[in-house]
Amino acid sequence: MTSIEHFQQRVQAAAAGKQPVRIRGGGTKDWYGQRLEGEILDTRGYSGIVDYEPTELVITARCGTLLTEIEAVLAERKQMLAFEPPHFGAGATLGGTIAAGLAGPRRASSGGVRDFVLGAKLLDGKGDVLTFGGQVMKNVAGYDVSRMLTGSMGTLGLLLEVSVKVLPKPFAETTLRLQIGEIDAIRKLNEWGGQPLPASSSCWHDGVLSLRLSGAQAAVDAAVRLIGGEIVQDCDAFWAGVREQQHPFFAGEGALWRLSVPSTTGAIVLGGEQLIEWGGAQRWLRTQLDGATIRRTVSALGGHATLFRGGDKSAGVFQPLQPAIARIHERLKASFDPANIFNPGRMY
Secondary structure, rough: OOOHHHHHHHHHEEEEEEOOOOEEEEOOOOOOOOOOOEEEEEOOOOOEEEEEEEEOEEEEEEOEOOOOOHHHHHOOOEEOOOOOOOOOOOOEEEHHHHHHHOOOOOOOHHOHHHHHHHEEEEEEOOEEEEEEEEEOOOOOOOOOHHHHHOOOOOOOOOOEEEEOOOEEOOOOOEEEEEEEHHHHHHHHHHHHHHHOOOOOEEEEEEEEEEEEEEOOHHHHHHHHHHOOEEEEEHHHHHHHHOOOOOOOOOOOOOOOEEEEEEOOOOOOOOOOHHHHHHHHHEEEEOOOHHHHHHHHHHHHOOOEEEEEEOOHHHOOOOOOOHHHHHHHHHHHHHHHHHOOEEEEOOOO
């Protein structure tokens, strides 16, 4: 029996008995989302790179393939996953990465996870294998389902295989560090964002702004002269720490909120401590305030708030959907997973 046939039998039996199934790879993001429910469907046995065309900048791999394996293969050809996904553990898999839809520090300059998903194979709630998209950018007529699966947290089905666009690594990278206040940092980041500067990542915390410059050596050198500041020596370790939330800001067991706001938004006064990424568009917040107050404040600014880690999940991990959007989600769920067996309650 093949792995896919095994998955099909498990899914069909679960659907017949209306028993929930929890799709799980390395389990490195088990803490993320509303709740865990159902018998585990382990994807790690279905692994391996199916196809890799360095000249076409496309890699296709099975859901259980380790993220470290994919990154190592890409590094040999001086290529990378441009959305710089966090691992949160050695067992992180490609399927879990796409299902979680989380991007790292480079997201503001390169794009999010769904911007790089070209195609996918999905096992739906009836046990059917569905194929969406392909291995090139212009391959979709109608609704782009493969990208819709990004960030769906396994609630629509089991991602069997994914094709992802990759990018060459930058020729040169330098990280600058400047002593600057929050308001001035946000203003500067937006000013630099409107200029032809090779800024690829930013991080402000406690009066210190770190800015990564990536690209041609001449462009990086010119930006260093224009911006000034101190050059960080071990910059790879610093950005890995931000990506994996090993930066000192993330230490502790209290509630960690992820705020998504327009990049030009000024200081958000919610008490607690903040770390600012993505040119001002992503704010990490540690506070004792209740979720309703946080979401009311952030919504008034044109953004939304996610209870990323810890805290009281009874307020809802993800921002509540507007009724019309919620109905679309319900219809999609009913279409792909009519028996409601896949990761029920993981998102809402």
